[in-house]
Amino acid sequence: GDSVTQMEGPVTLSEEAFLTINCTYTATGYPSLFWYVQYPGEGLQLLLKATKADDKGSNKGFEATYRKETTSFHLEKGSVQVSDSAVYFCALSQGQGGSEKLVFGKGTKLTVNP
């Protein structure tokens, strides 16, 4: 079945450092890809998504590009802030992600120190 593998955490960075969280997937067909973020005490929130190959999702300075040739969707941010400290989940869906099930990676905890 479909699966998502993301880099093990935790990741600790200093403020303004560059962030990369790797995510690769195994799936049939052409899934949609997502990054969700979970801040302490809150529910998961959609951070960005891409629905077809070579699409780039972006939001709040974060970016990820749907690479079908490498089955990857790595999350990047050029300069992290303390407020970016959270758990990040990579996910895929065979639909657009609304009415279809989401398959998640294990999550990567990011801590950004001032």
Place this chain on the structure above:
Amino acid sequence: GAVVSQHPSRVICKSGTSVKIECRSLDFQATTMFWYRQFPKQSLMLMATSNEGSKATYEQGVEKDKFLINHASLTLSTLTVTSAHPEDSSFYICSATGLVPDTQYFGPGTRLTVL
């Protein structure tokens, strides 16, 4: 934005008892709700999908008689863990879709501990 709440946020119960968890969409009508389960340091795993007024669709390996799901209205779905045992201890998360069809909105989760 769309808000989904869960109640309770944390529950402790004795083995053999039943526990009900509520999931509410506060500012939109949720045509579909999902229930996920998350073990420590593991992925969220989908347990079941429920559409308002219909029976839930369970994922393979999930006991439908143990995890009863009811989606009686467009703003409320409930998950009842029947005859709970310690191995049912986990973090249960719901999500809902309906406002923007291609997005799921997640609740903050419920931590269940069965003694």
